[in-house]
Amino acid sequence: MPSVAIKCVPRDRIRHWGELAPEPWHGLSPADDIALLAQPDGARAPLEIVLLAKVSSGCAGVIQLLEWVELPNSFLLVLERPERCQDLSGVLAERRFLPEEEARGLFRQVLEAVRHCSSCGVLHRDIKPENILLDLATGQLKLIDFGCGAFLQDTAYTQFAGTLSYSPPEWIHHQRYHGEAATIWSLGLLLYHLVMGKHPFRRGQEIIWGRVLFPRRLSQECQDVIKRCLSMRPLDRPSLQDLFHHPWLQGVHLP
Incomplete structure (x- = not known):
């Protein structure tokens, strides 16, 4: 069994x-x-x-x-449940941060999972390292915990569900957000967490300021993905399809 x-x-x-x-x-x-x-x-x-x-x-x-x-x-x-698995928060706790190339492959898998959910009319609303399970034997990721999820809708959401530190600035300012734009914001936070080993914003005020710093070791392409996803204005963020076509995410080998 x-x-x-x-x-x-x-x-x-x-x-x-x-x-x-x-x-x-x-x-x-x-x-x-x-x-x-x-x-x-x-x-x-x-x-x-x-x-x-x-x-x-x-x-x-x-x-x-x-x-x-x-x-x-x-x-x-x-x-x-994979035989040998660990959530990404545990992986990061052990390794601090992931090399850019490894993070690139994992992030592309998350994009695939999010695209599948969207095609099914489902919004996860709580994408973060704790909710991504890694099969240590195969490198396959699993998006887990849909307890904060909702049906995908075109109109704005006016109730927040998920992890407050991953909430987009439009929720902090206006207590409303659109599904895809909020998802893209959380994906930017996730990628930053993978390559830096920490959350870029410690307090709500920092989210409003939107200041993100990068080390020199990160490629300009990786920085560009994060910066675009963490645009303060929702309309300035890329769509999910835009991310799939970004140069940094081309040629990724998936398990």
């Missing part, structure tokens, strides 16, 4: 609910040891489960929900 992770979500901590899509979705193949739990069409479930059901297939970079069980006081989520 493959290794799995069990996440327990207390019922009284669930703020948002949704309905599972009527059409079936597929996680594991019938030959796998753990079978997907059949749920009736339109079953009411915590939003986290609904979002995972939408993104759990079609992308190796997103964690798979294998099964979920409703208990009287909680929900249990059975998630895939």
